[in-house]
Amino acid sequence: MHVTSLQLQQFRNIPELDLSCPEDLHLFVGANAQGKTNLLESLYMISLGKSHRARSLQECIRFGEQTAMIRTRTEARSKKNRLELKLLPKGRKIKKNGLEVAKLSQYIGTLPVVLFAPEDLQLVKGGPQVRRKFLDVEIGQISPAYVHHLTQLKNLLKERNQLLKNLSKNNTFPLTFLDVLDEQLIELSVSIWRKRIESLARLQEWAEEIHLSITKGEERLRIEYIPSVPIHAQMSEQDMKHVMLKSLEKVRKKEIILGNTLLGPHRDDFSLQQNKLDYHTFGSQGQQRTAALSLKLAELQLVKEAKGNFPVLLLDDVLSELDDSRKTHLLESIRGRVQTFVTATGLDGIDLQTQKQAVVYHVKNGHVTRA
Amino acid sequence: MYLPEPIVNLIDGFQRLPGIGAKTAQRLAFTILKMDDEDVADFAQALIQVKRDLKICTVCQNISDQDICDICQDKSRDTSIICVIQETKDLIAMERTREFNGLYHVLGGAISPIEGIGPEQLKIPSLLERLSDEKVKELILATNPNMEGEATAMYLSRLVKPFGIKVTRIAHGLPVGGDLEYADEVTLTKALEGRREV
Numbered sequence: 001m002h003v004t005s006l007q008l009q010q011f012r013n014i015p016e017l018d019l020s021c022p023e024d025l026h027l028f029v030g031a032n033a034q035g036k037t038n039l040l041e042s043l044y045m046i047s048l049g050k051s052h053r054a055r056s057l058q059e060c061i062r063f064g065e066q067t068a069m070i071r072t073r074t075e076a077r078s079k080k081n082r083l084e085l086k087l088l089p090k091g092r093k094i095k096k097n098g099l100e101v102a103k104l105s106q107y108i109g110t111l112p113v114v115l116f117a118p119e120d121l122q123l124v125k126g127g128p129q130v131r132r133k134f135l136d137v138e139i140g141q142i143s144p145a146y147v148h149h150l151t152q153l154k155n156l157l158k159e160r161n162q163l164l165k166n167l168s169k170n171n172t173f174p175l176t177f178l179d180v181l182d183e184q185l186i187e188l189s190v191s192i193w194r195k196r197i198e199s200l201a202r203l204q205e206w207a208e209e210i211h212l213s214i215t216k217g218e219e220r221l222r223i224e225y226i227p228s229v230p231i232h233a234q235m236s237e238q239d240m241k242h243v244m245l246k247s248l249e250k251v252r253k254k255e256i257i258l259g260n261t262l263l264g265p266h267r268d269d270f271s272l273q274q275n276k277l278d279y280h281t282f283g284s285q286g287q288q289r290t291a292a293l294s295l296k297l298a299e300l301q302l303v304k305e306a307k308g309n310f311p312v313l314l315l316d317d318v319l320s321e322l323d324d325s326r327k328t329h330l331l332e333s334i335r336g337r338v339q340t341f342v343t344a345t346g347l348d349g350i351d352l353q354t355q356k357q358a359v360v361y362h363v364k365n366g367h368v369t370r371a
Numbered sequence: 372m373y374l375p376e377p378i379v380n381l382i383d384g385f386q387r388l389p390g391i392g393a394k395t396a397q398r399l400a401f402t403i404l405k406m407d408d409e410d411v412a413d414f415a416q417a418l419i420q421v422k423r424d425l426k427i428c429t430v431c432q433n434i435s436d437q438d439i440c441d442i443c444q445d446k447s448r449d450t451s452i453i454c455v456i457q458e459t460k461d462l463i464a465m466e467r468t469r470e471f472n473g474l475y476h477v478l479g480g481a482i483s484p485i486e487g488i489g490p491e492q493l494k495i496p497s498l499l500e501r502l503s504d505e506k507v508k509e510l511i512l513a514t515n516p517n518m519e520g521e522a523t524a525m526y527l528s529r530l531v532k533p534f535g536i537k538v539t540r541i542a543h544g545l546p547v548g549g550d551l552e553y554a555d556e557v558t559l560t561k562a563l564e565g566r567r568e569v
Contacts, residue, residue: 106555144556155518169546173489177482180525265442 001075001309002339009069010062012038013366023359028343030363036343040314046070046085047113049104061087074111076309105147112141112303112311114367115297116318124279124288127270138299139199142306146195153188157261165259180236185264186244192265197233200225214290215328219274221294228267313340319351432477432494434459449473451508457481481519502534509537514545
């Protein structure tokens with residue numbers, strides 16, 4: 001997958017940009033707060049319809065302006081697409097080849113991207129919500145049905161939590177309706193678990209191999225799904241449903257008191273470990289960073305496996321954080337295969353071979369110029 | 372811009388309708404101004420009548436100009452089947468098929484705690500009444516195939532179980548006459564789940 005051009009209008013601090021970028025490696029260099037990350041953010045946004053860091057889409061509209069625009073042309077093998085995302089004072093509009101996209105689940109995956117940023121260390125260090133988001137974004141790019149199920153789960157949880165709150169206030173809602181929502185929750189949970197467990201198993205295979213290679217055979221990375229309900233990969237769907245039903249019965253009183261849904265995929269987690277030791281607790285900063293890198297590189301492979309093409313890789317200020325051997329491994333594994341957009345504060349620490357292959361740009365105050 | 376009060380009132384009135392913005396409302400109001408007096412009077416009369424004379428059928432909750440609607444009074448219809456739908460619009464859609472010869476029950480919406488709509492706000496008690504009184508053999512649940520509609524259908528099926536009546540849910544999946552290749556993945560997955568032996 002290649003992004004062959006990128007156009008921006010009034011996006012963050014970038015008033016106007018028209019970039020032709022069919023090459024494999026692009027390197028954006030500039031001091032802090034000049035707009036390097038904004039460039040990567042725009043690619044992430046047109047891929048997934050949302051930002052990896054902004055709380056609201058409207059944050060991304062340039063100060064004092066009403067709307068912003070991102071346009072790209074993409075190419076995978078011989079298939080070309082024109083994508084457009086317009087940010088409006090309320091909401092957004094996405095167009096694919098000139099036609100408006102009504103459902104996000106129908107769109108996500110058109111331009112798969114993988115973003116690696118310093119905050120990805122949180123994948124190992126941070127809380128479960130970071131890892132859930134990683135899984136959801138990653139699986140969502142290869143399965144439209146998964147995106148649909150997640151949206152349904154989100155809506156169901158809203159209804160169910162409201163119902164629990166009503167029940168705690170002795171509202172007139174019948175308890176039978178909670179049984180109905182439980183049935184829907186169980187149904188959705190099982191389909192989401194199936195997909196997550198299946199994808200994690202594939203991810204594990206790739207990550208283990210990559211991790212062994214980066215650590216020169218010293219560390220064997222294991223990924224384990226930690227569900228909020230005692231289910232496991234070998235269970236049949238019927239058994240999973242039964243276990244979830246029993247678990248929900250047990251926590252029902254507590255749920256009504258708290259007015260919150262305590263069990264389900266929205267409460268799950270996964271752990272990264274070696275020799276049964278969790279990197280989250282026992283890993284050094286360097287080990288944690290390597291585990292995060294392995295996971296991200298495995299994600300590249302997983303998307304390739306599912307879609308037939310490598311996704312576009314966005315590396316936000318991570319080269320400076322990696323030591324030489326990891327950096328070499330990273331650059332080796334993408335060279336000539338994965339289109340990559342890199343940001344860095346300077347060229348020091350980037351080897352000459354990479355510099356020679358890359359198209360280098362200087363970013364200053366929202367303006368991008370080719371070096 | 373200055374406009375006399377009567378026309379401003381008319382524009383405001385039109386703007387309350389769904390899908391009508393300021394510009395369209397203005398265009399509609401000026402069209403009325405150009406219409407024959409008689410046509411305008413008929414139109415105004417129709418507006419008043421629809422609110423004054425229209426009733427809700429006491430049996431199926433459909434709109435009607437009598438206490439009991441034409442469908443419920445029709446002797447040729449099969450009274451052993453009741454089809455439950457959310458809105459009157461859905462009834463009209465079902466009638467267009469000309470395939471269904473049973474009776475209807477209009478719920479008036481779907482259950483949604485977020486919207487503050489519980490079973491009490493819907494016409495569920497009157498449905499249960501009908502099930503115990505009449506000789507109903509089958510209940511078809513034709514609420515919308517979205518989450519709220521699905522939940523409402525599941526709730527009703529639980530509620531009706533003690534009556535010992537056959538309860539069915541309309542199928543969902545691929546549209547008829549469409550091509551498989553144009554179906555979206557989610558619909559196709561649903562259709563696969565609902566496959567049947569032939």
